[in-house]
Amino acid sequence: MVRSGEKMRLGAFLSVPGHHVASWRYPDAATDQLLDFELYKRIAQIAERGKFDMVFFADILAAAAKNDAQITHMVNTRFDPMTLLPAMAAATDKIGLAATVSTTYNEPYHVARKFSTLDHISKGRAAWNLVTSSNEDEAFNFSKDNHLLHELRYQRAGEFVDVVTGLWDSWEDDALVMDKESGIFAEKEKLHVLDYKGTHFAVRGPLNVARPPQGHPVVVQAGSSEDGKELAARTADVVFTAWQTLEEAKGFYDDLKGRLKQYGRSPESLKIMPGVFPIIGQTEAEAKQKAELLRNLIPPAAGVGLLSRMIGVDLSKYPLDEPLPELPSEDAINGGKSRHSLLKNLAKREGLTIRQLYQRIAGARGHREILGTPTQIADQLEAWFHAGAADGFNIMPPYFPGGLEDFVELVIPELQNRGLFRTDYEGNTLRENLGLSRSPNQFAKDSSHVI
């Protein structure tokens, strides 16, 4: 695969104080600032200094309620991303701002409005990571007895994204005239009532916010089930994903890109960015020491708790130093299907015990862990990029802000020297920086507004 002149996309995946389950115990982690916005502001500014395309927050709509190990030993408090991002927008100028919002426990009118407002506030830097939620605990916080079944969640998500994009098109780009003299505020022919009626939603519209600067804020997705891939091929601009090997990643990449044509889309219109958990040392030995320190900081009860949650099966009764017990097939798991299989396959392939498996996923949580010097890390990113397994990467620092700072100061210059990454932002909006075209308005008659 030739990528002459093409640059890698980079996301800074934020999980404060770090992506590793024990990162909050790591000496350099700013754990004491966990509730202080100054830390989040500083992190956003470090990522912007590094010319990252975007910062990104995952999200879960629940705290551990019953699992003692998780409550006692793990970080169990996280700010609402859609409340954090506007404040980070006010403290930055160029970097994209991506937040996870679930289609299962939200209403599309709110979601369309919040991302439109964020896009205006940030002058075109908003991105919505659409998830359908995989955590059954969330249902209990939203007056539901059960988590919606996988197939229904995706059906709802498909309608949800159609309503949201339809609402973003309520106003044509030039609908607001605001002519004080004539008293014409808006041209009524350029305001469109959606009148959506589906199985899950009936939404009249129009949205009460003018069209977002990007047309549509960037839509990110991360599902890698069949339903997830089809939804992404039809509606996503960016896909985050988790793969351990180049072969798997390349297979997913080709599969997903191959699905775009049926929706009239070019391969370039969707960017695929696997997650990467980098442990950076000035020497390989130093990187290994950091990894060892993080591993040793994991309380075993917390490690087993994390693994149980991720694999969808309670493993707390099994011996730590034996292989995984016989587990149900992916079909029996409601939510996080691909994560379940990934972990099972990893344990089998490498013959890992439960302890080894939780140590392995305690940082990257199924994403690829790469360890070494800045050169070694750049080599690995370059290999996947040039093999056509990734358009870029979602970087998951083990601890904040130091882990992100190391990446910005040590790895990014190496990528820039190789011509693999920008030395300055190409544009002002996230779409411009990602190399994505501005979204046309589905209701506009005048094609000059369709860029």
Added chain:
Amino acid sequence: MVRSGEKMRLGAFLSVPGHHVASWRYPDAATDQLLDFELYKRIAQIAERGKFDMVFFADILAAAAKNDAQITHMVNTRFDPMTLLPAMAAATDKIGLAATVSTTYNEPYHVARKFSTLDHISKGRAAWNLVTSSNEDEAFNFSKDNHLLHELRYQRAGEFVDVVTGLWDSWEDDALVMDKESGIFAEKEKLHVLDYKGTHFAVRGPLNVARPPQGHPVVVQAGSSEDGKELAARTADVVFTAWQTLEEAKGFYDDLKGRLKQYGRSPESLKIMPGVFPIIGQTEAEAKQKAELLRNLIPPAAGVGLLSRMIGVDLSKYPLDEPLPELPSEDAINGGKSRHSLLKNLAKREGLTIRQLYQRIAGARGHREILGTPTQIADQLEAWFHAGAADGFNIMPPYFPGGLEDFVELVIPELQNRGLFRTDYEGNTLRENLGLSRSPNQFAKDSSHVI
């Protein structure tokens, strides 16, 4: 009523580019910056320079869809307040940040989490204006055929606020230990599962955000129906309200304060702040000219449209220069009952035609309009304050930012000279500045955390 040493509370009620229906046409209104966050930031900083207790956004979850006059001549786009406020928090230090969020079209888990996050980000400056929504159009944007009936809305609101405050108490103030050495992140005895089961909601909890700095963010309400007054007496910290005459305002004030005792609350624990629409001139003649200019800028179709919406009856077919036709009784109106009666009574009392009535409410929308020199305006505020008809006021400038700047530069110094308003913030949190105590945690056993 003696208020020796007690200060007036002031809110800056933000409606950009102004509170008057024609304010966007006013020469000094920053209409061209309507979609630019820099304007909102500047407004927040002006209000903070004036030592306002808080800035406040109303909200409606719908745009005009079918009313041509409204679409053509009125401002029909407004940012989501909960996306604006975090960005304004990042640009200010002391001022409170209040946003309207409807209990009819939201889920309490989201609302608890967003206000808790805003409270953390702003270090204790968040306030939630709880409304039940009075605009039927909102229902159609949330997959509903009808707007929920008034009584059910208030029943739902009562449960909603109990769930939200219960979720805010999920964590005790000192639950997070975050001891890197021992590996104890949190004390599990200090995390509480809500397990709320009501008619409208079943919410397990706990909230996944540590306890807000204020304990509970400030709860604001504005309902003045019987249901609204009872809910406020039980759960509100601040009540916004709209009255034309001192007698009405005083009656409401005494009524509401009188209801507090049955809930074990003191009169000081609830602050009542009527809205005031000030037109300020260096001379009375100048103020009158401003008012006249605003009136003349109202397109008649827009004036009738606004009045129809506020009174809950379509008036577009009636002659402009005749009195109101016979209207249904308040009981037949679902939503905005008290506003409906207020307008009907105003028209009757003063013998106003439809045109005169819409001109009257085109600015203040049923709130009290005061016009004059800074001294005259201060006199009127002082009169209500000293008569015990108000603990303070929610100031509604006719246009932004100039109308707010005039209030800050001309009226506030006059109030300060009279000893009626602070010359600097008393505390760091909104509760401290409003003179409200920090909320105790309903689940905490150790009373030392109850301040």
